[in-house]
Amino acid sequence: MTSDIAIVGAGITGLSVAFHLAERGVGSIVVYEREGIGAGASGVQPGGVRQQWSTRLNCLMARDSLAFYSKLGERLRPRVDPGFRPCGYVFVAHESDTLERLRAEVAMQNAAGVPSRLATAEEAAELVPGLRVEGIAGASLCTEDGYFDRPQAVVEAFAEAARLLGVAVVHADVSGVEPVRSGWRLRFADGTGGEASQVIVAASVDTRALLRPIGVDLPIVAEDRWLFFSESIAERLLDPLVIAVDRHFAVKQLADGRLLASDLSATGDAGEASEGWRGRLQQVVVDLLPRLEPRYRRELAHALGHMSLLRLIERVTGERWRPVETSTTGGD
Numbered sequence: 413m414t415s416d417i418a419i420v421g422a423g424i425t426g427l428s429v430a431f432h433l434a435e436r437g438v439g440s441i442v443v444y445e446r447e448g449i450g451a452g453a454s455g456v457q458p459g460g461v462r463q464q465w466s467t468r469l470n471c472l473m474a475r476d477s478l479a480f481y482s483k484l485g486e487r488l489r490p491r492v493d494p495g496f497r498p499c500g501y502v503f504v505a506h507e508s509d510t511l512e513r514l515r516a517e518v519a520m521q522n523a524a525g526v527p528s529r530l531a532t533a534e535e536a537a538e539l540v541p542g543l544r545v546e547g548i549a550g551a552s553l554c555t556e557d558g559y560f561d562r563p564q565a566v567v568e569a570f571a572e573a574a575r576l577l578g579v580a581v582v583h584a585d586v587s588g589v590e591p592v593r594s595g596w597r598l599r600f601a602d603g604t605g606g607e608a609s610q611v612i613v614a615a616s617v618d619t620r621a622l623l624r625p626i627g628v629d630l631p632i633v634a635e636d637r638w639l640f641f642s643e644s645i646a647e648r649l650l651d652p653l654v655i656a657v658d659r660h661f662a663v664k665q666l667a668d669g670r671l672l673a674s675d676l677s678a679t680g681d682a683g684e685a686s687e688g689w690r691g692r693l694q695q696v697v698v699d700l701l702p703r704l705e706p707r708y709r710r711e712l713a714h715a716l717g718h719m720s721l722l723r724l725i726e727r728v729t730g731e732r733w734r735p736v737e738t739s740t741t742g743g744d
């Protein structure tokens with residue numbers, strides 16, 4: 413197949429690039445994807461849209477993203493509403509050093525146009541019902557931040573909008589890209605190939621292997637991340653999304669009432685370590701939110717206690733993301 417532009421990878425990066433280029437009418441565009449739309453990390457992510465970052469460049473990109481997402485309905489016309497919830501993000505610092513870092517970041521964020529601010533532990537506890545004030549040095553927050561309740565709908569909307577603008581998404585496992593006189597040649601795993609004047613490689617962790625043979629070595633490495641889903645909780649307990657920086661932990665409540673948490677300290681072999689991860693997760697949530705009214709506390713303990721309903725999602729390097737149902741530990 414021949415096109416003006418070839419894009420490798422139909423994740424959010426490849427599809428967004430395809431859509432924006434097609435909008436500008438830069439010529440024919442083909443996206444080559446070896447598995448399916450959103451088959452990589454874009455298909456299993458927590459849906460967060462935040463502007464509180466620690467570098468100016470990330471903040472500026474996040475500002476632009478938010479501006480785009482606030483007009484998502486008219487720009488992409490998604491078939492399924494992705495359900496953006498501007499619940500706010502609260503970063504809680506337990507250590508004074510961490511609070512100082514948040515203070516410096518808020519100054520940088522404000523200079524980049526991000527409306528974040530510092531808050532005392534008491535202010536944070538007003539926003540997050542039940543938050544334990546003791547031990548918290550302070551917090552930073554941005555009320556414009558939030559998350560998509562159905563983030564997969566965002567990925568599909570980019571694919572559909574790009575298709576409507578004439579972008580072709582083709583099933584092909586790209587095994588190599590190489591410069592030729594007319595532009596670029598792509599080799600596919602089945603022995604066939606394609607050509608394009610320009611190539612954009614948006615293949616996530618596989619980008620490195622595709623580019624290394626042509627002398628470009630990008631420092632992209634795979635890291636496992638785990639998402640924990642609790643049972644559904646009827647009450648809205650967590651409207652701002654909470655990140656406890658010193659606990660390496662983030663939690664939010666989805667529209668269907670489930671808590672979705674991630675724990676950056678959860679590393680190692682899932683088969684051996686998952687019981688320990690879930691125990692720590694329960695402990696961190698219960699330590700953070702001890703002031704909940706007793707009936708909410710009971711509901712929270714119940715939701716977190718039924719571990720058989722927690723679902724881990726594992727990234728296996730070189731393979732697809734796959735869901736792993738873990739065994740029950742039961743009990744409230």
Ligand SMILES: Cc1cc2nc3c(=O)[nH]c(=O)nc-3n(C[C@H](O)[C@H](O)[C@H](O)COP(=O)(O)OP(=O)(O)OC[C@H]3O[C@@H](n4cnc5c(N)ncnc54)[C@H](O)[C@@H]3O)c2cc1C
Binds near residue numbers: 459
């Ligand atoms: C709405 C939204 C919200 C998000 N929220 C969060 C969040 O809260 N927290 C967070 O940590 N991250 C979040 N993310 C980011 C997410 O975790 C990933 O970092 C991001 O989706 C990666 O996108 P990607 O396109 O770079 O990679 P991928 O989605 O992995 O896409 C790469 C694609 O390339 C294909 N591919 C690879 N090699 C080849 C090849 N040789 N030939 C053909 N195809 C190939 C793969 O099959 C895959 O489909 C969010 C993303 C979205 C879309």
